[in-house]
Amino acid sequence: MEAFFVSLGEKSFRATQVMKWIYQEQVVDFDEMTNLSKALRAKLKEQCVIEAPEIITEQTASDGTRKWVIQMGCDNRVECVFIPEEKRGTLCVSSQVGCALACTFCSTAQQGFNRNLKVSEIIGQLYAAQNRLGDEKRITNVVMMGMGEPLLNFDNVVSAMNLMMDDFAYGLSKRRVTISTSGVVPAMYRLTEVCDVSLAVSLHAANDELRDELVPINQKYPLKELMEACRDNVKLAPRRTITFEYVMLDGINDSVADAKALIKLLKNIPAKINLIPFNPFPNSSYQCSSEVVIQRFQDVLMKGSLVTTIRRTRGDDIDAACGQLVGKVKDKSRRHLKLQLAGN
Numbered sequence: 001m002e003a004f005f006v007s008l009g010e011k012s013f014r015a016t017q018v019m020k021w022i023y024q025e026q027v028v029d030f031d032e033m034t035n036l037s038k039a040l041r042a043k044l045k046e047q048c049v050i051e052a053p054e055i056i057t058e059q060t061a062s063d064g065t066r067k068w069v070i071q072m073g074c075d076n077r078v079e080c081v082f083i084p085e086e087k088r089g090t091l092c093v094s095s096q097v098g099c100a101l102a103c104t105f106c107s108t109a110q111q112g113f114n115r116n117l118k119v120s121e122i123i124g125q126l127y128a129a130q131n132r133l134g135d136e137k138r139i140t141n142v143v144m145m146g147m148g149e150p151l152l153n154f155d156n157v158v159s160a161m162n163l164m165m166d167d168f169a170y171g172l173s174k175r176r177v178t179i180s181t182s183g184v185v186p187a188m189y190r191l192t193e194v195c196d197v198s199l200a201v202s203l204h205a206a207n208d209e210l211r212d213e214l215v216p217i218n219q220k221y222p223l224k225e226l227m228e229a230c231r232d233n234v235k236l237a238p239r240r241t242i243t244f245e246y247v248m249l250d251g252i253n254d255s256v257a258d259a260k261a262l263i264k265l266l267k268n269i270p271a272k273i274n275l276i277p278f279n280p281f282p283n284s285s286y287q288c289s290s291e292v293v294i295q296r297f298q299d300v301l302m303k304g305s306l307v308t309t310i311r312r313t314r315g316d317d318i319d320a321a322c323g324q325l326v327g328k329v330k331d332k333s334r335r336h337l338k339l340q341l342a343g344n
């Protein structure tokens with residue numbers, strides 16, 4: 001934007017002024033940008049558009065969680081979720097239309113894949129959400145845990161996260177921006193080099209045999225390689241920890257032996273575990289582990305010195321919980337067709 005303003009014969013600081021209007025004041029009408037000259041405003045109106053993504057539907061769950069379906073071009077829609085808590089407000093942001101990975105317990109996976117979201121479509125989710133929330137609630141945290149695998153849309157996701165942290169945009173601290181990955185190992189190394197945000201890894205299994213099945217990208221980047229990439233990431237800063245997400249699937253990955261294997265796997269990695277109760281969706285073949293089993297799993301991990309929290313399920317009465325986001329995907333991967341043919 002600085003280069004753009006210079007090309008108009010203006011000073012480069014105009015770029016930060018416009019950024020502040022858009023992201024901090026929620027102003028997208030050039031006429032309202034009163035610290036720009038009238039002549040510049042006229043020029044901008046001629047040459048530029050500021051377009052916020054269009055919200056198609058908005059739902060509020062009984063616990064205050066809000067879900068928006070956002071239009072992305074003609075055939076595609078993604079979902080974006082705001083989770084209010086007493087002292088913070090977390091926005092769960094999508095990175096792709098659908099997902100190219102095929103994790104067996106995730107409903108986004110069943111929809112297939114269409115395309116990567118653009119930088120504007122990612123940062124636009126913050127704009128649209130904050131706009132709807134008004135002054136009453138602020139977005140204090142962002143998790144790249146909506147639809148898609150963020151590290152498979154690397155450049156756009158990194159640019160958007162940089163905007164989230166930029167003082168002239170949302171000014172979020174790097175601790176409050178989290179990227180979650182199913183384990184795209186080469187991209188994890190790249191991320192460590194270029195962008196210092198918090199990292200979460202969707203682990204879900206402590207051995208390759210089971211992880212190959214639940215998170216098929218494990219067949220390409222097995223646990224040993226994934227753990228090395230995690231160690232590389234924490235090397236950067238001494239007090240850094242990685243959050244490992246672990247979905248609790250009844251009879252699949254929730255035994256005491258599984259918990260012990262997890263302790264062994266994460267030895268020497270500064271880790272926090274976040275146990276996610278499985279959220280069901282139509283045609284899902286799994287059940288959530290019982291509360292007793294989840295509790296037992298947590299106890300074993302804590303005894304093994306792993307800080308372990310259980311993610312409270314939020315927004316499930318409006319299908320806004322983890323793994324329930326579906327949007328509308330004009331599938332190009334034909335996966336949903338294959339699943340239908342297979343009687344799924």
Ligand code: SAH
Pocket residue numbers: 103105106107144145146147148149150180181182200201202245247276277278279280281322323324
């Ligand atoms: N593709 C990235 C970003 C998605 S994050 C990743 O895999 O990390 C969404 C989180 O919710 C992931 O940890 C995912 O494994 C988890 N999840 C997916 N389906 C779920 C379901 N049905 N119930 C609970 N958690 C689920």
